[in-house]
Amino acid sequence: MKTPIIIAGYGAIGKTYLGKKNKNIVDLEASKYRYFIDNLTEDEIEKYKGTFAKYRTPNPDWPNNYFKAINSSLKHYDVILTSLHQEVLQFLAQNYPDYFIAFPTKKAMKQIIQRSKARGNSKDYIKSVKKYKRQWYKFLKNFPQNRIIWIEPNKYLENYLIDMNIIKV
Secondary structure, X not given: OOOOEXXXXXXXXXXXXXXXXXXXXXXXXXXXXXXXXXXXXXXXXXXXXXXXXXXXXXXXXXXXXXXHHHHHHOXXXXXXXXXXXXXXHHHHHHHOOOOEEXXXXXXXXXXXXXXXXXXXXXXXXXXXXXXXXXXXXXXXXXXXXXXEEEEOOOOOHHHHHHHOOOOOO
């Protein structure tokens, strides 16, 4: 098995699709670790993103349960896709400093919002995307540029993983 690659990825870039399509890729959807949501379907999880804090019970094991899932996944997958939560990024920086961030370019952000609406994300989630995008771009200016996968309009993370020879068509 190759050395696993960790990619902390923004929403609506195709992480879930990649995890379902490729047996060597796992999408660690953070909501499943951050809240008690075992009774929800994948579609319901997408719909309620951005509103979990209002309607779901937080899991007191967060974020340690998520860190354990990342560590465990390294033994079983070639690519681990994670969230961009601040505590996750801190964990990755301390433990796996060669991780990547996959993030939409400014030109692609409008399309990301459209994708988020199309997949059923809540209005609160869409508002948060719009509200925090400037802070993200400011943060990314200080992140090693060779560790950022910039997602262009009409592209998904899969396009870049193919180009990087991480996955095959």
